[in-house]
Amino acid sequence: MNTIARSSAVLAVVLSFCVASPVQAQAARGQSRDEVSLRKLVAEQTEAWNRGDAAAWSKDFAPDAEFINIVGTVFSGREEIRTRHAAIFASLFKGSRSEVTVRKIVLVAPSVAVVDTEHVVTGYAGLPPGVQATEPGVLRTRMRYVLKQMGGKWSIVAGQNTDVKPAPPAQPAPAPTGR
Secondary structure: OOHHHHHHHHHHHHHHHHOOOHHHHHHHOOOOHHHHHHHHHHHHHHHHHHHOOHHHHHOOEEEEEEEEOOOOOEEEOHHHHHHHHHHHHOOOOOOOEEEEEEEEEEEEEOOEEEEEEEEEEEOOOOOOOOOOOOEOOEEEEEEEEEEEEEOOEEEEEEEEEEEOOOOOOOOOOOOOOOO
16 A cells, blocks of 8 residues: 555544544443433433523423422423423522433333433522522432333433432530440
């Protein structure tokens, strides 16, 4: 192979790595196409929360999904989930910011996944009755979603959000007993 042909081949290989899609890049790092899609769904939902966009936040719920919120209330169906989130985005969580970390993805069947995430919410106006900040100005929660792939698209069929309780105050050491 002459020098020009060899240089062209090397350049083609290098350029193919440069223009690889994010999905290809993540797959190269050991994430399956499903994991990449699920992480993207979580990222889009986080962006929607940060915009206060209830329609975008709830778009990936199945029409008949159930969601258990932070205080244990069950919302049935995408429309109720959207409506209830529109209300909190207009009140308690107006202007809040959420940082979400995917903690674990388990593909329990070819078209069923469980996704566990950790949320750090700041900038909220208030918290629902019975919910305490995990630390001053910070609400930490854990979300678990059960998702099903339908028609090539992942949909949330069930979700539960649980608040992380504040650490209890340190207890003084018991006084020594005299013997």
